[in-house]
Amino acid sequence: MMTIEASPLTRKLSAFVALSETELAVLERLHQRRKSFCAGRDLVHQGQSEQAAYILAEGWVVSYKIQPDGSRQIVDFQIPGDFLGLRSVLLHTSDHGIEPIVDIKAVEVLVSDLLQAFEETPRLATAILWAVSRDEAMVVEHLVGLGRRDADARMAHFLLELGVRLSLVGMGSRQGYACPLTQYHLADALGLSAIHVNRVLRRLREAGFVTFRSGQVTFDDYEGLVALAHFDPAYLDQTRPLLP
Amino acid sequence: MMTIEASPLTRKLSAFVALSETELAVLERLHQRRKSFCAGRDLVHQGQSEQAAYILAEGWVVSYKIQPDGSRQIVDFQIPGDFLGLRSVLLHTSDHGIEPIVDIKAVEVLVSDLLQAFEETPRLATAILWAVSRDEAMVVEHLVGLGRRDADARMAHFLLELGVRLSLVGMGSRQGYACPLTQYHLADALGLSAIHVNRVLRRLREAGFVTFRSGQVTFDDYEGLVALAHFDPAYLDQTRPLLP
DNA sequence: CGAAACGTTGAATGGTTTCAACAAGAGTGG
């Protein structure tokens, strides 16, 4: 039972909870306020407090924190179907900034609407809770990478994870994917200097694992890269719905 | 309107959502199956899939991931009032291990009971969603530390965050707190070698900032430490309830 | 007492950063 065109979020949540028609309708009702944003202009500034979150419909977004010394740590990238700023809304302080990498389209969701939706269909709350937990699992994996993987494995793991995530929304495959990120993005995400990112990418390319060039990631040796990164996509993949 | 003795979780959630008596009752009903666990014996093994989560009532717990090369990355420490293994249950795969650091007491919560509770009182779902988001905020801060702070600031930030968290449940103050962690725990949490942790602690002690010795953390210069770590507790502190 | 866990210190090694330059492409205004 699908609507003509399921939104990316609906598709994602349906993998976890078999949503009834009523619940789908409630979810669809949240997708009213469509908006567009330009690349580079912050959606949410670090420090301000917001009362609206967004669901990304199209484009790439980066969540980051600026340190007092000016350096930047990228927490995560969002792709279509992901929430933007939900944590800021719930915690009532935006501890991080959110910036579109390219021009994007997103749906504005007021907290009040979301909470109202929970009242109507508690199963939706469970589904959202699942989505938030999945996001946390990705952050945790990212954390492990920063703490205990060397630069090469970190890069390999990152490119693979992004590949799986994109594949789940039809934007990538085992061959590779289009990727608008710069080496500076990679550096700030992986806790490296841009210079070293360049060296790492060269090493991986010359070793025949993966090529990152002009907005395109190409997996030259997928299995080899998986082995190098010790990549296990279990935390990303939902094989079957948890709730009937 | 309080029960005789509010559980740590109830206290934490009440800071976010003003829970009605009905909701408090539902929450209390979750606190049935009390259990004890010994220090050092895993509650949840990495890889197995569980159907029960826990709410920590007493003691310290560590969540970690073991890397294929045998090294360990600690994701977070849990103190009373925190959830244990909720993410494992929701994602249906335990991507991490959970180990009591000391003997602990915890309450077992079946997913089914939790979801049932959501059906009865959707506001409780919102409160739990807040708690999960707060956990995620801590993981994010941890991630930033690993990516963009040097060893000294990382250590300082970690000790301060733990202090604030413990203060919120009455187990610490600006003077310091009792801390059962070893230097090995710190090393695995901060992505350092145990040897280097030792050096960092010595430096911080000799510089008059903080003393970590024999199970006791003592802040010798709280303000100085805050400055060194660029510590901002905004993400931990809930000044006022978000929901009436 | 002996063993095990935890803490402490020095010296050598190495991964990563910083500093300094240079190259290539895109967009802009003259």
Next chain:
DNA sequence: CCACTCTTGTTGAAACCATTCAACGTTTCG
């Protein structure tokens, strides 16, 4: 059209932070 700037990518050499290896001290506990 060209010069100009800005962004992104690339490379080398020196400096540094943190790790590894190795050893020893300390405390706890059966």
